[in-house]
Amino acid sequence: MTAVPVLETRGITRDYVSGGMFGGARTLRALKGIDLKVERGQTLAVVGESGCGKSTLARIITMIDAPSGGELLIDGERVDIARDGVSRDLRRKVQIVFQNPYGSLNPRQKIGDVLAEPLKLNTAMPAGERRDRAMAMLLKVGLKPEHFNRYPHMFSGGQRQRVAIARAIMVHPVLLVLDEPVSALDLSVQAQILNLLQDLQDEYHLTYVFISHDLSVVRHVADDVMVMNLGEAVEYRSRDAIFASPEHPYTRTLFAATPQISVESIRDRVARKAATRSQTGGSAGQIV
Amino acid sequence: MPLLEVRNLSVSFDVAAGQFFAVQGVDLSVDTGEVLAIVGESGSGKSVAMLAVMGLLPPIARVTADVLRFEGRDLLAMSARQRRDLSGSEMAMIFQEPVASLNPCFTVGFQIEETLREHTSLGASARRARAVELLTQVGIPEPEERLKSYPHQMSGGQCQRVMIAIATACNPKLLIADEPTTALDVTVQKQVLDLLLRLQAEHGMALVLITHDMGVVAETADRVIVQYNGRKMEDTDVVSLFESPKSPYTRALLAALPENAKGGRLPTVSAFAVGAEAQE
Numbered sequence: 001m002t003a004v005p006v007l008e009t010r011g012i013t014r015d016y017v018s019g020g021m022f023g024g025a026r027t028l029r030a031l032k033g034i035d036l037k038v039e040r041g042q043t044l045a046v047v048g049e050s051g052c053g054k055s056t057l058a059r060i061i062t063m064i065d066a067p068s069g070g071e072l073l074i075d076g077e078r079v080d081i082a083r084d085g086v087s088r089d090l091r092r093k094v095q096i097v098f099q100n101p102y103g104s105l106n107p108r109q110k111i112g113d114v115l116a117e118p119l120k121l122n123t124a125m126p127a128g129e130r131r132d133r134a135m136a137m138l139l140k141v142g143l144k145p146e147h148f149n150r151y152p153h154m155f156s157g158g159q160r161q162r163v164a165i166a167r168a169i170m171v172h173p174v175l176l177v178l179d180e181p182v183s184a185l186d187l188s189v190q191a192q193i194l195n196l197l198q199d200l201q202d203e204y205h206l207t208y209v210f211i212s213h214d215l216s217v218v219r220h221v222a223d224d225v226m227v228m229n230l231g232e233a234v235e236y237r238s239r240d241a242i243f244a245s246p247e248h249p250y251t252r253t254l255f256a257a258t259p260q261i262s263v264e265s266i267r268d269r270v271a272r273k274a275a276t277r278s279q280t281g282g283s284a285g286q287i288v
Numbered sequence: 289m290p291l292l293e294v295r296n297l298s299v300s301f302d303v304a305a306g307q308f309f310a311v312q313g314v315d316l317s318v319d320t321g322e323v324l325a326i327v328g329e330s331g332s333g334k335s336v337a338m339l340a341v342m343g344l345l346p347p348i349a350r351v352t353a354d355v356l357r358f359e360g361r362d363l364l365a366m367s368a369r370q371r372r373d374l375s376g377s378e379m380a381m382i383f384q385e386p387v388a389s390l391n392p393c394f395t396v397g398f399q400i401e402e403t404l405r406e407h408t409s410l411g412a413s414a415r416r417a418r419a420v421e422l423l424t425q426v427g428i429p430e431p432e433e434r435l436k437s438y439p440h441q442m443s444g445g446q447c448q449r450v451m452i453a454i455a456t457a458c459n460p461k462l463l464i465a466d467e468p469t470t471a472l473d474v475t476v477q478k479q480v481l482d483l484l485l486r487l488q489a490e491h492g493m494a495l496v497l498i499t500h501d502m503g504v505v506a507e508t509a510d511r512v513i514v515q516y517n518g519r520k521m522e523d524t525d526v527v528s529l530f531e532s533p534k535s536p537y538t539r540a541l542l543a544a545l546p547e548n549a550k551g552g553r554l555p556t557v558s559a560f561a562v563g564a565e566a567q568e
Contacts, residue, residue, distance in 0.1 A: 049473035157330075186329040186500065191544040191554035198553065213474065216503075220546035220554070257478040259503025261547055263531045266506050270527060273510075276489075 004076040006175050006207040007038040007061065012070035014056050030056045032231040033070065038224070040174070041201070043208040045222035045239070047215065047254070053231040054211050058179045061209060062096040075174065092122050095168035099180035101160035105152040111138070111163055112148040118170040133170065141166040141196060158189035162196065169200060177209045182217060194221060215258045219243055227251045290317035291462055291494050292341065292379075295355035299333070299340050301348060310336040310349075312518040318462065318494045323485070325497045325509035325526070329541075333518035334498050338464050342381050343371040359461070377407040380455035384467035386447035390439040396450045397435030403457045422453040426483060445476035449483065456487055463488070466498045481508055502545055506530065514538050 014031040030053045038044045048054045059065040060072065066082035073079065074093060079086075098104045105114060115134035119125050125133070138148060141162040152160060161181060168176055178197070182190040194217070200206060212218050218225060219239065226236040227250065234248040246252050260266075299311040311333040318324050328334040340351045343363070356363045358379065363371065375381070383389045391399060400419040404410055410418060416435075423431035426449040439447055448468060455463055465484060469477035485508060488495040497508055505512055505526065512529045514522040514537065521535040533539045542548060543555045 049475060187502070187541060187544050188329060191546075194546070195553050215474075216546040220549055253475060257475040259501070259507040261503055261506040261530065261545065263527065266527055266530055269507065270510070 005037045005073075006040050006075060007036070007044075007209065008071075008073040008076075009034055009036050009061070010071040010073070011035060012057070012060060012067045012072065014053070014060060014065070015068040030231050031060070031067070034233055036226060036233070036236065038175075038207055038209065040207055041205045042223045043201070043210055043221055044224045044226060045210045045212060045218040046226045046228060047212060047218055048228035049213060049254075051230075052228040054228050055179055057228075058096065058177050058209065058211050061175075062094055062177050063090060064096075088122050092171045093173055094175045094177065095171065095173040096177040096179060097161070097164050097168050097181050099183050101157065101164045101184075102152060104164055105160060107152055110149050110151060111143075111155075114152075114163060115167055115170055118167060122171050137166045137170055141200075142192075156189075157185055158192060161185065161189075161193055165193075165196065165200070169204065169206070172204065173206070175207045175209065177211070179211045180213070181210075183212070183214065190217070197221070215255065227254065289360055291320045291359060292316075292318040293355055293357045294337075294341065294353060297337060297340060297351070297353040297356065299336050299345065299352075300350045302350075307350075309518050311340065314515070314518075314520050316513055316520070316523070318496060320461065320494055321488075321492045323488060323495045323497065323508055323510045325499060325505045325512045326515060327499055327502065327505050327512060328515035329500055331517070332515040334515045335466050337515070338381070338466065338496060338498055342375050342379065342464065343368075344375075344381070373407070376403055376460075377458040378460055379462040379464065380458075380460040381464040381466065382448070382451045382455045382468055384470050386444055386451045386471070387439060389451055390447055392439055395436050395438055396442070400435070400450070400454050400457060403454050407458045418457070419453075422457055423450070425456075425487070426450070426453045427479075428453075443476075445472055445480060448472065448480050452480075452483060452487070456491070456493075459491055460493060462494045462496065464496045464498070467500070468497070469504065470499070470501070477504075484508075502542065514541070 012031055012034040013029060016028045016030055017025050018028065019026050034057060036044065046054045046057060056065070060067045063079065063081050063086045071078060074090060079090060112131065112134050115137055116130040119130045119133060135145065135148060139145070143159060143162055147155070152163070155163065181197070182193050185193060197208070198221070201208060210218070210221055222239045224237065225239050225242045226233050227242070227248065228234065229250045235242060235246065235251045242251065246255050294314065294316045297311055297314045298309060300307045300309045314333070314337055326334045326338070336345070339345050340349070341356070341363070345351060353364065358374065366374070390396065397419055400422060401415045404415045404418055419435055420431045423434060428434050428446060428449055442450065468484065469480050472480060481504065484495060487493070497504065499505060509526045511525050512522070513520055514535060516537050521537045522529065522533065524534070529538065530542065533542060540555070546554065
């Protein structure tokens with residue numbers, strides 16, 4: 001399987017129909033024909049603002065929702081969940097990690113059981129082995145043996161996200177969809193989780209679809225970047241190309257709105273502010 | 289004389305194991321016309337310190353300070369009524385979740401006018417006119433029509449604009465914005481920050497921005513205070529903060545920014561994160 005991409009979509013569309021019981025039905029096209037292709041071990045970042053359809057795309061790739069039109073290919077195989085449903089093997093291949101780890105963990109399930117559950121559902125492994133595997137994965141994602149019998153509420157946000165990632169890779173997926181995995185985390189914890197994701201990608205040769213609204217994170221993790229706006233992929237190129245010269249006006253707007261943290265740009269801003277203050281003439285211009 | 293002067297501020301809560309200090313011995317001052325950013329991660333006490341200044345903490349919080357003065361007036365010696373008169377008129381605050389900060393049962397016009405009713409002697413028609421003026425000022429199109437809207441009929445960015453209109457209704461001297469753009473998209477974030485800075489410059493008020501986002505700090509602040517675990521780590525101007533941070537925590541925090549990553553791995557704030565993550 002040299003050249004077969006792990007994930008390919010061809011003209012994926014998704015319609016949401018609202019109303020229609022008595023009045024006319026209104027159709028909202030959330031995805032307007034998305035084409036993408038991700039090779040094994042690569043990371044595709046999908047960037048966009050709320051309502052652009054990036055999470056809808058994530059749900060379709062993960063086979064939670066069926067697309068309204070177009071083709072979804074996983075490992076070169078055509079998948080149609082509306083017609084065939086999803087086989088266990090397909091479920092095993094594609095896993096997802098959500099933004100809010102607390103919302104995606106059962107509060108009454110111990111962490112050890114959270115991790116063993118995917119094996120119980122997807123394999124015929126005996127209980128003892130499931131437990132051993134769960135413990136090994138717990139240690140792999142940087143948690144400790146004593147965490148095995150604890151409940152989700154006893155963990156911090158970063159630790160919970162580690163659990164969610166561990167659960168997703170328990171069944172050795174080839175493709176991991178990460179829907180805003182670090183958006184709810186503090187900066188220092190964000191760095192730890194991004195490092196963990198990178199280590200896991202190297203070790204298991206994982207393929208990532210990384211959904212984010214944060215361009216600085218995207219720049220750090222992505223090989224390719226797809227910028228979405230109103231259900232369309234307005235720009236889809238390699239990371240270096242897109243960051244070097246954004247072509248689409250929307251991409252440029254997005255880049256321009258992203259705060260600059262370089263010392264030069266801060267100096268510029270402070271100088272501009274001092275200039276306008278002295279221009280508008282005021283004793284208010286006294287900064288320390 | 290600084291507009292707001294705080295010395296040795298501590299806020300503690302009684303917990304089963306004794307006392308928990310959310311803020312410990314923080315000194316800070318804010319001058320008129322200044323944009324001060326208070327930056328820190330969750331649990332650093334950045335919001336609690338400002339809630340203490342506003343007098344918005346629940347009674348179980350123990351607030352102590354050597355000095356807590358607004359325009360030379362001692363906030364600690366004031367009665368609850370006096371502080372209530374002060375907040376909303378001379379000092380005002382906006383919060384992270386604009387949709388949750390507005391009352392879903394009343395129109396935004398009613399909620400803007402409520403502040404004016406409380407703090408000014410304007411008549412009904414003058415209040416309405418002022419509300420229209422405020423909505424225009426915060427950049428909401430068709431202000432007369434929008435006064436009749438309920439919060440759920442507006443987007444998150446528009447709700448934050450309404451919150452800003454309410455907070456600036458009485459031309460406060462100090463505006464505290466607690467993570468005002470965290471729940472918003474980047475393009476909307478830029479618009480809201482631009483609006484805050486414009487109002488700040490036009491009215492010459494002091495703006496305290498509480499944030500965890502170094503990007504927001506870089507784009508807005510004159511001066512920055514870095515907080516960690518309830519303590520102040522650094523207090524410096526914005527250029528020095530990014531150019532030559534003095535505290536090891538600030539350095540670690542800046543190094544953890546993906547923008548500053550050299551090569552593959554991000555350095556983590558491990559030496560400091562030990563306290564938070566490894567306690568469990």
